[in-house]
Amino acid sequence: MAVATQVLRSEWTKIRSVQSTGWTLALALVVTVALSMLLSALSKKEYGDMSPREKLEFDPTLISFAGIGLGQLALIVFGVLVVSNEYSTGMIRTSLAAVPQRMTFLASKITVATLLAFLAGLVISFASFYAGQAMLGEHKASIGDSGVLRAMIGSALYMTLITMFAMGVTAMLRSPMVSLGILMPFFFLISNILGNVPATEKVGRYLPDQAGSRIMQVVRTDDDAPYGPWGGLAIMAAWVAVALIGGALALKKRDA
Amino acid sequence: MIELVGLTKRYGDKLAVDRLTFTVRPGMVTGFLGPNGAGKSTTMRMMLDLDNPTAGDVRIDGKHYRQLRDPLKHIGALLDAKAMHGGRSAYNHLLCLAQSNGIPTSRVSEVLDTVGLSSVAKKRSKGFSLGMGQRLGIAGALLGDPEILMFDEPVNGLDPEGIHWIRHLMKNLAGQGRTVFVSSHLMSEMALTADHLVVIGQGKLMADTSMAEFIAQNSRSYVRVRTPDHERMREALASAGHTAVVAPDGALEVDGADAAQLGELAARHQVVLHELSPQRASLEEAFMQLTAESVEYHAHAGPAGAHPLAAGAPYGGAAPGAAPGAVPPGAVPPGGGGYPPQAQPPQAYPPQGPPPGQPGGPGQQGQAGQPGQAGQPGQQGGWGADWQRKKGS
Numbered sequence: 001m002a003v004a005t006q007v008l009r010s011e012w013t014k015i016r017s018v019q020s021t022g023w024t025l026a027l028a029l030v031v032t033v034a035l036s037m038l039l040s041a042l043s044k045k046e047y048g049d050m051s052p053r054e055k056l057e058f059d060p061t062l063i064s065f066a067g068i069g070l071g072q073l074a075l076i077v078f079g080v081l082v083v084s085n086e087y088s089t090g091m092i093r094t095s096l097a098a099v100p101q102r103m104t105f106l107a108s109k110i111t112v113a114t115l116l117a118f119l120a121g122l123v124i125s126f127a128s129f130y131a132g133q134a135m136l137g138e139h140k141a142s143i144g145d146s147g148v149l150r151a152m153i154g155s156a157l158y159m160t161l162i163t164m165f166a167m168g169v170t171a172m173l174r175s176p177m178v179s180l181g182i183l184m185p186f187f188f189l190i191s192n193i194l195g196n197v198p199a200t201e202k203v204g205r206y207l208p209d210q211a212g213s214r215i216m217q218v219v220r221t222d223d224d225a226p227y228g229p230w231g232g233l234a235i236m237a238a239w240v241a242v243a244l245i246g247g248a249l250a251l252k253k254r255d256a
Numbered sequence: 257m258i259e260l261v262g263l264t265k266r267y268g269d270k271l272a273v274d275r276l277t278f279t280v281r282p283g284m285v286t287g288f289l290g291p292n293g294a295g296k297s298t299t300m301r302m303m304l305d306l307d308n309p310t311a312g313d314v315r316i317d318g319k320h321y322r323q324l325r326d327p328l329k330h331i332g333a334l335l336d337a338k339a340m341h342g343g344r345s346a347y348n349h350l351l352c353l354a355q356s357n358g359i360p361t362s363r364v365s366e367v368l369d370t371v372g373l374s375s376v377a378k379k380r381s382k383g384f385s386l387g388m389g390q391r392l393g394i395a396g397a398l399l400g401d402p403e404i405l406m407f408d409e410p411v412n413g414l415d416p417e418g419i420h421w422i423r424h425l426m427k428n429l430a431g432q433g434r435t436v437f438v439s440s441h442l443m444s445e446m447a448l449t450a451d452h453l454v455v456i457g458q459g460k461l462m463a464d465t466s467m468a469e470f471i472a473q474n475s476r477s478y479v480r481v482r483t484p485d486h487e488r489m490r491e492a493l494a495s496a497g498h499t500a501v502v503a504p505d506g507a508l509e510v511d512g513a514d515a516a517q518l519g520e521l522a523a524r525h526q527v528v529l530h531e532l533s534p535q536r537a538s539l540e541e542a543f544m545q546l547t548a549e550s551v552e553y554h555a556h557a558g559p560a561g562a563h564p565l566a567a568g569a570p571y572g573g574a575a576p577g578a579a580p581g582a583v584p585p586g587a588v589p590p591g592g593g594g595y596p597p598q599a600q601p602p603q604a605y606p607p608q609g610p611p612p613g614q615p616g617g618p619g620q621q622g623q624a625g626q627p628g629q630a631g632q633p634g635q636q637g638g639w640g641a642d643w644q645r646k647k648g649s
Contacts, residue, residue: 003325010356017348018341090339094396097304097333098356100322255307 007099007108015082015112024078025120028159029127032071036128039066040135047139059219060141061151064132068155068216071124072162072209075117076183079166082113083247084176096256106251110167110244117163121156128155147218150229154215157233162187164240165208171247212236257282257435258303258331258404263312265298265459272298274459275312280437282403285430287450287467288439291547295459296439297335300408304333316404326357331404332397337389337413342382346373346392349381350399359400367395372421386413394422404435411445423449443543447471457547474542479515481508482531483522492525493518507531 015021043063050058086092099105129152133140141148170179187209194204204210205225214225214232227235258280265273273295280286290296301307303314305321316324316331324330340349350364368374371391376384381392390413397405407426411419426449430436440446446453446467453470455463463470481500483489486508493500493510498518500508510518515534522529 006326006358007356010352013348013352013355014341014344017345017352018343020343085341089341090336091341092339093301093304093306093335094339094353095356096306097335098328098353100305100324100327253308255301 003099003101004104004108007104008112010099011108011112014109015116018085020081020085021078021116024074024081025116028071028074028078028120029124031074032067032124033127033131035067035070036064036132037067037135040064040132044136044139057219057221058139059217060133060136060139061129061145061148061218062216064129064136064141065125065151065155065216066132067128068124068159068213071128072159073184073188075120075159075163076166076187077180078117079113079163080170080176080179080183082109083167083170084174084179087174088176092256102251103248106171106248110164113167114160114164118156118160121159122153124159125152125156141218145218147229151216151218154229154233158212158215158236161212161233161236161240162209165236165243168240168243168245168247172243172250174250206235208236208239211239257317258437259315259318260299260303261313261315263299263302263314264310265295265302265307266310272459273302273309276456276459276461277312278454278461278464280404280435280454281452282435283430283433284451285426285436285438285449286452286454287446288437288454288456289441289443289446289543290439290456291441294441294456294547296441296456297408298459299456300333300335300406300439303406304331304335306335326359326400328353328357328359328400328402330400330402331406332400332402333406333408334390334393334397334410335408337386337393340381340389340392340396343380345378345380346384346395347377349392350395353396354399357400363399363401367398370398371395387415387418390414390422391418394425402434405429405437407436407438409439409441411440411442443540447539455543455546462546471539474539475536476511476542477534477536479510479513479518480531480533480535481510481518481522481529482506483508483527483529485527488525489522489527492521492527496521509535 040060040063043058043060047055047058086095095105096102099108129143129148133142143149143152166179166183169183170176173179173182191204191207191209194200194207195210196204211225211227211232212235214227215229217229225232260276260278263273263276264271276295276299288296288299298307302309303316303321305314314321321327321331344352346368347364350367351361353359354361354364365374365377368377371394373388373391373395376388381389384392390410394407394410397407405426407422410422410426414422426436426438430451438449450467453463453465453467454461465473480503481489486506489508490500493508496517498510498513500510503509515532519529519532522532
């Protein structure tokens with residue numbers, strides 16, 4: 001598929017030649033690592049006051065990924081901008097005139113941004129883990145411990161999927177403001193509320209971020225969800241698939 | 257070559273483009289003329305497969321746009337100057353387009369040079385003026401060295417030097433045997449560049465003719481005669497074989513006559529004249545007349561000679577060399593004893609067709625089944641009738 005490689009190269013040029021790529025990904029790294037370090041340091045201080053049961057459930061790996069909850073918002077901005085840039089600038093008409101095969105166009109754009117998000121996710125995940133463990137002192141986990149490497153790769157995948165979800169939603173909505181206006185409060189507030197109120201907890205755990213973040217957990221807790229780490233990630237992937245299919249259909253049918 | 261067959265676009269209950277059928281041929285500049293909102297840009301977007309037609313078909317060299325492999329090598333288009341990411345440099349903007357169509361990277365510098373943007377190649381296009389944006393858009397159109405070029409309002413925002421440059425460029429491209437399709441809402445601009453003219457109004461095809469023919473048909477020259485002795489002057493004119501039409505202000509307008517002859521005629525019949533002035537309608541006026549009607553649904557089917565054509569002076573369209581024998585349009589000879597040309601808007605006429613606000617009056621029904629045959633039998637009312645009348649005379 002010569003055409004596909006051409007379009008992939010073109011999309012790579014596009015993504016590397018705008019500033020928003022650099023600052024959103026850098027922000028995701030800084031925010032995640034800084035917050036993870038802070039929360040890890042606080043946890044270390046509080047460890048002594050914990051009940052025996054809390055100590056049993058203490059998960060140093062998960063704590064060192066705590067910053068992802070905030071850092072993912074920068075990744076969402078990255079995903080939204082990659083797609084909405086085309087619409088908000090009018091570039092979409094130039095792009096589709098150059099590549100009228102719209103599915104090839106969208107797939108290439110998402111592929112390039114997804115690979116970049118995965119690389120960034122790996123960097124963030126490893127940096128966040130090691131920085132967090134450094135704060136935890138004697139309570140720290142090691143990469144050789146059972147489940148830790150899975151959690152590290154898993155959180156990179158989680159961040160990748162969050163970015164893909166944002167791209168799919170934006171492909172449907174087109175507008176950066178509308179997309180961010182829906183995605184930001186959803187992941188920052190609504191998902192947390194639904195997940196923590198007992199009445200909606202059972203529904204909340206099937207939301208993409210709640211299901212997906214199960215992969216960062218190493219120590220099993222009592223109130224286990226009815227899915228494992230990979231099951232949770234699969235639920236999240238299903239959400240992403242729905243968002244991307246919706247975005248693809250919107251692009252296919254609508255006027256540019 | 258671009259072929260449109262029955263191309264139609266409907267937004268809700270509004271027909272933006274109504275059964276357009278015409279062909280854009282290679283080796284010449286085809287002007288696509290219509291007022292703002294006539295459907296020019298919508299038509300161009302459908303040509304590029306950006307908007308889906310409600311009905312009809314567009315073929316680029318016999319193929320659908322989507323079937324083109326590396327479309328930028330077949331057809332280059334400037335749609336609007338700001339259809340680019342402002343944060344990306346001019347070079348990178350063109351580079352990503354080149355890569356998507358397998359165009360060698362060296363072409364990017366070449367076209368930047370062609371449009372004169374080499375010195376700002378690394379600058380972000382956000383800081384570009386409208387004219388620089390147009391140039392960058394044109395560079396994008398030229399990138400694949402395509403056989404077909406399409407420009408939507410290319411002179412917008414360009415300075416006089418830029419306008420001169422783009423005219424020259426379009427003629428050059430056509431001279432190389434390429435198909436050049438350029439839209440504008442300015443008749444004077446088209447008169448200078450286009451060899452062929454496609455006029456639309458309200459999404460309908462109103463004319464598909466060569467520029468020379470359009471000029472010959474529309475730069476109507478006539479003599480304006482005002483007299484207190486209306487009846488005798490008309491009789492005198494009739495006896496000399498002239499037909500006069502009455503302008504809204506009561507003056508007589510005599511087509512194809514010589515002012516001196518008419519003066520002598522009046523003298524022979526001892527008719528007092530208050531005004532005797534040769535007039536020439538400018539192309540711009542003819543175009544405005546034609547599109548004003550389409551925009552406002554204003555049909556005046558009566559004696560259509562009574563156009564306020566005399567107001568053509570401000571539109572300084574010079575005659576293109578392509579029209580042998582054509583007198584420069586817009587050049588109203590000074591005359592008429594200091595009378596200002598009586599320009600009256602078409603609204604001042606008592607409407608004799610369907611009242612405004614009733615789209616698709618009886619005059620438009622005849623078009624069904626033969627879309628795109630502007631100026632041919634079947635299109636009645638409004639300008640069409642006028643066109644026919646002139647053709648017949």
